Amino acid sequence: MKISRVAERLGLPKERLSELQETIVKESDWPPPRLMRFDKPVSGVEAGTVVFYTGEVVYGYPKIKRAMLLEPAIKRQFTGIVAVEEKMNGYNLRATSIDGEIVALTRGGYICPFSTEVVRDRIDPEVFRDHPEIVLCGEMVGPENPYVPKSIYPVDSAEFVLFDIAKKNSRVTQGVHPTHDLAEEYGLNVTPLLGEFRAEGAYKEIVPIVRDLGKRGREGIVLKDVSNEAPPIKYTCxxxxxxxxxxxxxxxxxxxxxxxxxxxxxxxxxxxxxxxxxxxxxxxxxxxxxxxxxxxxxxxxxxxEKEQIAQSVQIRVKRIQTAKDFEQHLRRMGIRAIFDIPVPDVDGYVVRIEKMVMSTNDKTQAMIDGQLW
Amino acid sequence: MKISRVAERLGLPKERLSELQETIVKESDWPPPRLMRFDKPVSGVEAGTVVFYTGEVVYGYPKIKRAMLLEPAIKRQFTGIVAVEEKMNGYNLRATSIDGEIVALTRGGYICPFSTEVVRDRIDPEVFRDHPEIVLCGEMVGPENPYVPKSIYPVDSAEFVLFDIAKKNSRVTQGVHPTHDLAEEYGLNVTPLLGEFRAEGAYKEIVPIVRDLGKRGREGIVLKDVSNEAPPIKYTCxxxxxxxxxxxxxxxxxxxxxxxxxxxxxxxxxxxxxxxxxxxxxxxxxxxxxxxxxxxxxxxxxxxEKEQIAQSVQIRVKRIQTAKDFEQHLRRMGIRAIFDIPVPDVDGYVVRIEKMVMSTNDKTQAMIDGQLW
The missing domain is CATH 1.20.58.2250 (Methane Monooxygenase Hydroxylase; Chain G, domain 1)
Incomplete structure (x- = not known):
């Protein structure tokens, strides 16, 4: 990729970008398409930002800050109308299309082969044909989820839930109403919009919402300025x-x-x-x-009792190659995992995965053996 | 100080020691006597090791490792007889005499002006006259203690409690019996010896001791090999x-x-x-x-409720200068503290000290002001 072109797009000096190569900016050509990935934030470029070989930039989704005390935080951060959305408990993805192919980027800017297959299956491709510049920002949730498996949603396997939309080459995201409008138009799953309140009175309306979500095992809320001017804030149950x-x-x-x-x-x-x-x-x-x-x-x-401590997760794939690619993806992320043989099931394969937790295993065993801390 | 002489004593190459100066090895000429202090461990020299201008070395007290599971740890670490001593809850000191003056070194190798005054008052100076090479390793405990104030001992103000003895210029410590013998001979406070057991049966004897200490608010135990061959281990309630x-x-x-x-x-x-x-x-x-x-x-x-969050402690000194010196000592340690005016009391002064906890204050206030985490 032409460094000078990438630097210009990102608004970074060319020399600065060259310096960062191989330390903070990593190149990857697998899975295709070829891209450059920002491992850490640099001069206003969010971590997880990806520059594709086409020159198209997908910026990292901005980190949402957390309220520790809701009432003063709402008062300080918002004026006008606050939308309350459910915060989904899964893993963050950005789905976009490059050369007409849909890809799913993880928070860190990797193309995840499993997530890409799910996204290609679940999202109406019409949305990318109608909006070739669009970036769908969402959460992958459900029990057949290799990172944060949860059975708290009415989801059998894994679903992509939209929570914001952005455009390639732009840091701006569109906010609550354009997101829900798009979801309705294309029949996309979207994070529940639980209410809209004037900032002044919002706290007392929000507390029962948080309590109710908590009782149902849900994660929490994200508060958004409906005029999309103040940055959103999150709060958990x-x-x-x-x-x-x-x-x-x-x-x-x-x-x-x-x-x-x-x-x-x-x-x-x-x-x-x-x-x-x-x-x-x-x-x-x-x-x-x-x-x-x-x-x-x-x-x-x-x-x-001599049990190996591991995290058992399960994925469901349409093609065995996706499971193989996902195994390769975990390996490059430095995650040690053992993949079972794929079991054929309706419309694909179920693959059980044991993610190793070596440090906990080794430390606990050492203590049992009488070693000292 | 002559680097070459110090290096030779410590068994370090002269070049290595020169490299470490001003990074790991710090010089200090206050309070006297002048010394070099190891801020971190280096090639077998414990952190807190001090080399006085006289060339005398007081090694850092070796870190005692912790058992997480007592039974397998005892089995693995000991054979023969295990002595159970109470682990005192205060702060670690080494008392020694340089040119006939007693000084108290903190764990990090600083001369603490407050601790030095207490040690000079409480320890029979005869022990240092009879044994000019001795290093008394102990814990300063009691409620009038600026670091770890505790009212769990029958101590009114602050007392030095011996738990081991060493010699200058030697890494070896003497272990249980020589320590208790010396304490008896000179009337020194010494850490309670709670029992001696054969390693095989020790665990079941020790559990009720730990439970009992816990009920009385005490910290825990240190297990020592009476033959002083295996290193000691600690365990807390x-x-x-x-x-x-x-x-x-x-x-x-x-x-x-x-x-x-x-x-x-x-x-x-x-x-x-x-x-x-x-x-x-x-x-x-x-x-x-x-x-x-x-x-x-x-x-x-x-x-x-607009309260300033601080740790209130109190010391009792014989001379006002000691409080002033202690204030200076805390400042050089990077601890922010406000000293009250000394209040005259029987045989000296009581000084209340408010140790600032700036980070907790600032963070909590920021949250109350509606800032985000």
């Missing part, structure tokens, strides 16, 4: 924080401590903002403690 | 882990996430090793959750 902790402590040595502590701290802010009584906060503490201690103890016990 | 968490979550943004997660993980291993029933483990989870959530919520509430 207590139950979702605790589910994250359960997962992290089951694989306690493979998760960053910051991942864990951040989720715990959210619980403190929510308890205070919701004015919990001494009894309520103790109940929350008990839930919190259990979501930490029970999976941790379970992992230690299993390892004592 | 659940209550102590939870107290650490309480403290860390009160100042949640000023503590490293690893500090927090390590304490939580200890609870999981103990629950499994002690074969806790579903009911017992839920009770432990509730304690754990409360020691996390209650102090965290308390800090957020206080900050909402």
């Amino acid at each position: 207590s139950e979702s924080n605790c589910m994250d902790l359960e997962h992290a402590f089951r694989y306690y040595n493979d998760y960053a401590s910051d991942f864990i502590v951040s989720r715990v701290v959210r619980e403190g802010f929510q308890a205070v903002e919701w004015g919990e009584s001494s009894e309520e906060i103790r109940a929350r503490a008990a839930r919190l403690g259990e979501s930490i201690l029970l999976p941790l103890a379970d992992t230690i016990r299993r390892k004592m | 659940s209550e102590s882990n939870c107290m650490d968490l309480e403290h860390a979550f009160r100042y949640y943004n000023d503590y490293a996430s690893d500090f927090i997660v390590s304490r939580v993980v200890r609870e999981g291993f103990q629950a499994v090793e002690w074969g806790e029933s579903s009911e017992e483990i839920r009770a432990r989870a509730a304690r754990l959750g409360e020691s996390i959530l209650l102090p965290l919520a308390d800090t957020i509430r206080r900050k909402m």
Whole structure:
């Protein structure tokens, strides 16, 4: 790819881009098409930004910041009307078409072979024919999901759920109404729009929404300015924080401590903002403690019983080659996984995958062997 | 100081030591005597090792490794007789005499003016006259303690409690019996020796000791090979882990996430090793959750009520100059603290100190102001 052309498009000096090659900017020619990928953010270019060999740029989806205290955050961040959308719990994707072929980019800017197959199957290709410049920003959710499998949605396998739209070569995303309009026009799954409120009164309307989502095991909400001027903010349910902790402590040595502590701290802010009584906060503490201690103890016990600690996930593919490509994709991501033999099923194959959690396995075994920390 | 002489004493090449100067090896001439201090471990030289201008070396006290599962750790680490000592909860010091003056070195190898005054007051100077080469390794404990104030011991202000002895210019420490013999001879406080057991049967003897210490709010135990051949290991009580968490979550943004997660993980291993029933483990989870959530919520509430979040500690000094020097010492350690005017009291002065926890203050205030995480 011509560095000078790419640099010009991104608004970076050519020399700067050359410097970054092979450190922050990585080239990839598999799966096709050929592209350059930004591994980290650089001078206003989001991490995950991809420049295709055609010169087309798909910018990384901007990070959505988190409210720890909803009421003051809404007051500070918004005026006018706030739309409340459900935050979907899966993994982030951008779907676009290059030379007429649909590809699905992960958050980090990789083409994921599995996600690409699902997206090609689920999204009406008409949307890309009518809008060749479009980038569909969404979340892949459902139980047959290799990264964040969840059975909390009415989804059998894996579905792409749209939450925003963008255009190639543009950093701007279109916001709530154009997204829902497009979804309706093309029959796309779209993140539920749970209400629109004036900023002043929004907090008291939103709290019951968050509580209800929590009870249903859902992740939380994203608040968006309907005029698309202020950046969106996110907020999660207590139950979702605790589910994250359960997962992290089951694989306690493979998760960053910051991942864990951040989720715990959210619980403190929510308890205070919701004015919990001494009894309520103790109940929350008990839930919190259990979501930490029970999976941790379970992992230690299993390892004592000589079980290998692994994350079992499952994907459903139309072509065996997709599973093979996905295996290759995980390998290049540095994820160790064992793929079972594909089992034929209606309209394709089911493939079970054991994702290794080596650090938790090794550390737990070492402690059982009497080694010291 | 002559680099070549120091290098020779430490068994390091002269060039290597020169390279390390001003990065890992720091010089200090205050408080006297002049010394060189190892900020980090280097080629077998422990962090906290100090080389005085006299050429005398006081090695850093070796880090004691932790058992996560007591029974296999005892089995793997020890044969013969295991002594069980109480692990004191305070801060680590090494007391020695240079040119006939007693000085107290912190874990990091600083001369602490406060600790030096206390040590000069509490330790019979006869021990240093009789043994000019001796290094007393111990813990400073008690409520009037500027680093880890605890009222769990029968100590009114601050006391030095011996737990091992070493010699200048030697990495070897003497172990259990010489330490207790010396303490008896000179009337020094010494860490309680709670029992001696054959390694094979030690685990079942030790569990009730740990439980009892926990009930009394004590930190835990250090297991030592009485023949002083195997290195010692440490193990802490659940209550102590939870107290650490309480403290860390009160100042949640000023503590490293690893500090927090390590304490939580200890609870999981103990629950499994002690074969806790579903009911017992839920009770432990509730304690754990409360020691996390209650102090965290308390800090957020206080900050909402416009309180400044700080750690209040108190020291008792004989001379006002010691408090002034201690203020200077904290400043060079990068700790921000506000010293009250010394209040005269029997035999000296009481000085209240507010240690600032800027990060927790600032972050909590930012959230209250509606900023995003």
